[in-house]
Amino acid sequence: MSNHKTDHAIKMTWVPEASCGMARAGHLHTRHGTVPTPTFMPVGTVGTVKGMTMDAVRSTGAGIVLGNTYHLMLRPTADRVQKLGGLHRMMDWPGPILTDSGGFQVMSLGALRKLDEDGVTFRSHIDGSKHRLTPEISTDIQFKLDATITMAFDECPALPATPEVLRKSMEMSMRWAARSREAFVAREGYGQFGIVQGGTERDLREYSIKALTEIGFEGYAIGGLAVGEGQELMFSTLDFTTPMLPQDKARYLMGVGTPDDLLGAVMRGVDMFDCVMPSRAGRTARAYTERGPINLRNARFAEDTRTLTPHDDTPVAGRYSRAYLHHLFRANEMLGPMLLTWHNLAYYQRLMRQIRAAIVDGTLDVLAVKLREDWAKGDW
Numbered sequence: 365m366s367n368h369k370t371d372h373a374i375k376m377t378w379v380p381e382a383s384c385g386m387a388r389a390g391h392l393h394t395r396h397g398t399v400p401t402p403t404f405m406p407v408g409t410v411g412t413v414k415g416m417t418m419d420a421v422r423s424t425g426a427g428i429v430l431g432n433t434y435h436l437m438l439r440p441t442a443d444r445v446q447k448l449g450g451l452h453r454m455m456d457w458p459g460p461i462l463t464d465s466g467g468f469q470v471m472s473l474g475a476l477r478k479l480d481e482d483g484v485t486f487r488s489h490i491d492g493s494k495h496r497l498t499p500e501i502s503t504d505i506q507f508k509l510d511a512t513i514t515m516a517f518d519e520c521p522a523l524p525a526t527p528e529v530l531r532k533s534m535e536m537s538m539r540w541a542a543r544s545r546e547a548f549v550a551r552e553g554y555g556q557f558g559i560v561q562g563g564t565e566r567d568l569r570e571y572s573i574k575a576l577t578e579i580g581f582e583g584y585a586i587g588g589l590a591v592g593e594g595q596e597l598m599f600s601t602l603d604f605t606t607p608m609l610p611q612d613k614a615r616y617l618m619g620v621g622t623p624d625d626l627l628g629a630v631m632r633g634v635d636m637f638d639c640v641m642p643s644r645a646g647r648t649a650r651a652y653t654e655r656g657p658i659n660l661r662n663a664r665f666a667e668d669t670r671t672l673t674p675h676d677d678t679p680v681a682g683r684y685s686r687a688y689l690h691h692l693f694r695a696n697e698m699l700g701p702m703l704l705t706w707h708n709l710a711y712y713q714r715l716m717r718q719i720r721a722a723i724v725d726g727t728l729d730v731l732a733v734k735l736r737e738d739w740a741k742g743d744w
């Protein structure tokens with residue numbers, strides 16, 4: 365008799381609610397709660413969304429956050445996170461957590477790694493110690509972290525790359541996807557996402573989707589993009605990739621992006637996003653606003669008593685003047701990055717809520733025109 369809990373566990377599901385053109389609104393049901401999609405996932409690299417308490421993250425409306433396997437396996441190590449009760453308990457975030465498989469982080473480390481068919485060997489950027497990641501090791505680490513969504517271990521090839529290089533890399537990632545799935549422990553409401561590769565080549569993307577859907581995953585990520593190809597090539601790749609993905613599963617575009625990227629990708633059928641931009645910008649005095657980004661270190665804000673946004677839906681939004689934030693950054697005060705990260709993440713969540721509402725009432729095209737007009741206006 366097979367063990368019901370593991371073999372047939374009712375895994376995570378994505379349920380559609382409405383669509384508008386290629387855009388979809390739905391709900392991702394997981395063991396750690398339900399998340400409305402489209403959704404933007406704040407990046408919590410080493411078990412913290414830098415500069416934010418998780419209450420502050422929750423106050424922005426975020427439903428799911430991201431953790432990085434590569435960073436956490438080096439420090440504090442997966443075994444220690446497991447001893448501390450898993451990421452949810454350790455960082456006091458009861459909601460869903462998606463962890464990456466480490467592949468991309470190691471790839472971006474460049475020289476410090478050696479790739480072979482079985483996996484990748486690399487040296488820690490912290491103390492130079494030697495480590496290994498394989499589909500099995502990565503999946504086991506994510507299990508120890510208690511990730512709600514586990515990502516398949518893949519290789520993200522650097523662009524530009526020849527179709528031959530892209531094909532060889534994608535085929536290896538598909539072999540790694542099968543091994544990742546084999547190593548995945550199915551639990552009620554948990555899930556694992558496969559990662560579509562193939563660069564900007566339609567035939568390679570088609571081959572990759574066929575391979576992944578034959579293995580079967582709870583969701584599908586679109587990898588290999590936002591690596592310097594530019595928005596036009598990213599969008600044209602999405603135009604032929606998302607229609608080939610299963611309609612009834614969530615689609616996750618990794619590492620994306622600016623507000624304009626998010627809007628365009630949602631309109632091409634993407635449901636989930638993660639990007640360091642809003643939080644990294646928050647640490648570098650770059651504020652996202654309804655009229656596009658502004659740099660608060662600029663002297664023109666020294667006596668600007670206006671707030672960053674007319675909205676007042678978090679303890680930060682609409683409360684602090686640009687002049688005060690300008691002062692905090694000039695004085696190198698830690699409150700500057702904290703408040704601005706909070707503001708930027710709230711801006712991204714508000715944008716996703718606006719987009720979602722427009723999908724539900726069928727007016728996404730109207731909203732898209734309005735948003736792009738306002739972003740182009742520049743600061744008022």
Ligand SMILES: C=CCOC(=O)Nc1nc2cc3[nH]c(NC)nc3cc2c(=O)[nH]1
Pocket residue numbers: 430463464465466467468515516518519520559585586587588589590591618619620638
């Ligand atoms: C959280 C991610 C879960 O995915 C993985 O574990 N592997 C993976 N990560 C990526 C991350 C990316 N960021 C960008 N631009 C900033 N492009 C990316 C592409 C990939 C990719 O092809 N694979």
